[in-house]
Amino acid sequence: MDRKGILFVISGPSGVGKGTVKDAVLERIKDMRLSISVTTRAPRQGELNGREYFFAGEQEFQDLIEKDQFLEWADVYSHKYGTPRDFVMKNLQSGLDVLIEIDIQGALKVKSRMPDGVFIFIAPPSTKELQSRLCGRGKDSQESIIERLASCEKEMEHMKYYDYVVVNDVVKKAADQIEAIVMAERCKVKNIKIEVI
Numbered sequence: 120m121d122r123k124g125i126l127f128v129i130s131g132p133s134g135v136g137k138g139t140v141k142d143a144v145l146e147r148i149k150d151m152r153l154s155i156s157v158t159t160r161a162p163r164q165g166e167l168n169g170r171e172y173f174f175a176g177e178q179e180f181q182d183l184i185e186k187d188q189f190l191e192w193a194d195v196y197s198h199k200y201g202t203p204r205d206f207v208m209k210n211l212q213s214g215l216d217v218l219i220e221i222d223i224q225g226a227l228k229v230k231s232r233m234p235d236g237v238f239i240f241i242a243p244p245s246t247k248e249l250q251s252r253l254c255g256r257g258k259d260s261q262e263s264i265i266e267r268l269a270s271c272e273k274e275m276e277h278m279k280y281y282d283y284v285v286v287n288d289v290v291k292k293a294a295d296q297i298e299a300i301v302m303a304e305r306c307k308v309k310n311i312k313i314e315v316i
């Protein structure tokens with residue numbers, strides 16, 4: 120039976136482990152297509168253009184906005200990030216599932232445009248643990264960590280707009296739960312293309 124492509128959106132507060140959990144999910148679900156975002160932030164050590172992100176200048180990003188190339192875009196902690204529309208739409212139309220990992224404001228914009236998507240909120244086990252992860256990954260300044268923790272409180276209020284919540288206490292457990300969500304969504308009758316005989 121042919122299936123419709125399903126859009127899966129993973130989001131949650133900064134430092135909760137979205138990127139880590141996303142990698143674990145992609146390791147298991149090989150036929151899931153990952154949407155690579157465009158960003159104006161500089162590449163970090165080890166990041167490759169077209170693998171983690173498409174890195175763009177401010178003007179290039181602005182041109183993409185004006186050409187309506189983004190499904191959504193947002194300012195996230197001083198840099199712009201956008202989800203390329205064509206990649207998502209083409210894969211879904213071909214019956215392939217697409218995973219996007221974006222911040223909460225981006226996820227809510229996608230939901231307003233694509234309400235059939237499956238929205239998964241990754242929640243921290245506690246604020247203390249979130250703080251320890253933000254400090255532990257060593258990517259953010261003290262000031263930026265304080266800003267992210269303050270945003271987290273407000274961001275948790277948006278959980279109610281999502282279809283699922285997965286608490287990332289242990290990565291394997293979170294990935295197990297997301298895998299179960301993906302498999303269940305794939306079995307939904309509304310996602311099967313029923314041929315008219």
Ligand code: ADP
Binds near residue numbers: 135
């Ligand atoms: P996000 O993409 O949400 O900003 P990351 O994936 O960068 O978060 O994770 C933030 C930090 O927390 C990283 O150092 C990562 O290794 C760590 N981390 C992620 N998930 C867990 C977990 N379940 N337990 C402990 N540490 C975790």
Ligand code: 5GP
Binds near residue numbers: 192201224
């Ligand atoms: P980082 O710069 O640490 O890779 O990502 C910073 C934040 O931007 C993360 O919360 C990540 O989920 C979010 N992000 C990445 N790509 C996109 C995107 O295309 N759109 C939006 N709205 N957020 C994104």
